[in-house]
Amino acid sequence: MKHFRVVLSHTSHPGNIGSTARAMKTMGLTRLYLVNPQEFPSEVAVALASSADDVLNNAVICSSVEEALRGTTLQVAMTARRRELTQPLQTPRQLVPELLQEANSGGEVALLFGPETSGLTIDEVRQCNRLITIPTNPDYSSLNLSQAVQVLTYEIRSQLLDDVSYLEKKAPLASHEYLELYFEKLEETLLKIGFLKPYAPKRLMPRLRRLYQRATPEQEEVDILRGILRATLEYKLVADAPASLEQSSKDPAAE
Incomplete structure (x- = not known):
């Protein structure tokens, strides 16, 4: 991920710079280049960065796109318009494998985004050797700048690191002997409530x-199941009690 840089050209609203920093850090990218931003540094950018201040503080300010792309081997222009383009237009999912291969081999990859209202100029696009677009609803293709950054950086991370097992809570599984005790209790309960017929248990x-x-239940889940069995027997005991009292009241020996 350290071989990727996000380049914002002539950003007019500082909030989009902050939101971009947040989107980048969420996906593990930290190198932000700003080409002639209208307002930066900015308290608005810091507020919308939401603790991605380090990305903002380390941002490289450039006077031209050419300067921001210096040293890169792949330059990716984000565009939603065909215009006079000679390079093939690809989606993030199509292009990202090539970007990752280049980064893994030590190459520098630049992701270039234009101003919020007008996008990249034709001259800026021509400085890039790859063109990318996000497939959107053709009837409403309006994407905020930071949203576009988020989509592209997410696609990079998802194809590189798609393991989310670190979010899972690892609970201990029930041991063999723990399950065996449960099976004994289960059989005992099923016999008492009449569900398991001792003369015809079948399988x-x-x-x-x-x-x-x-x-493969967890130990805590087996505890819940044992609790259900216990409650079942208690319920049956209460349900049987009125019938027992009625029978004993009719017993002559009880008079």
């Missing part, structure tokens, strides 16, 4: 075993 318990083993 109910083996099937239930396979069901739970296939699910």
Whole structure:
């Protein structure tokens, strides 16, 4: 990711610079180049950067696009218009594999974005050897500058680092003996409530075993299941109580 730089040309609103810094840092890019920004440094940019101040503080201010592209081997122009273009127009998903290959080999890749209202000029586009566009609704293709940066940088990160397992909470799985105790309690409960017939058990318990083993439950989940079994027996005990009282009241020996 360190071989990518985001270049904003003639940005008019400082808020878009801050939002771009936030979008970059979220995806792991930190190198921001600004070509003749209308207002920078700016408190508005800092506010919208949302703790991506380091990206703003290290931003390189350039007087021309040519200066911002100096030292790069691939220059990617973001454009939504065909105009007089000689290079093929590609989507982020189509082009990103080539960009990553170039970055992995040590090449410098520049992602160039134009002003919010007018976009890149034809001369700026001609300084780039790759053209990219974001496929949008043809009836409404308006994308904010920082949104365009977010889409392209997300595509780069998703094709390079798509592992989100670090967000998962790793809970301990139920051990073999823990499950065996549960199976004993399950069978006992099913017998008491009459669901499992001792004279014709068929293959109910083996099937239930396979069901739970296939699910690979966590220990806490098994505890929940044991709680359900306990509540089931308590409910049955309460439900049976009125019938027992009624039967004992009709017993002559009780008079």
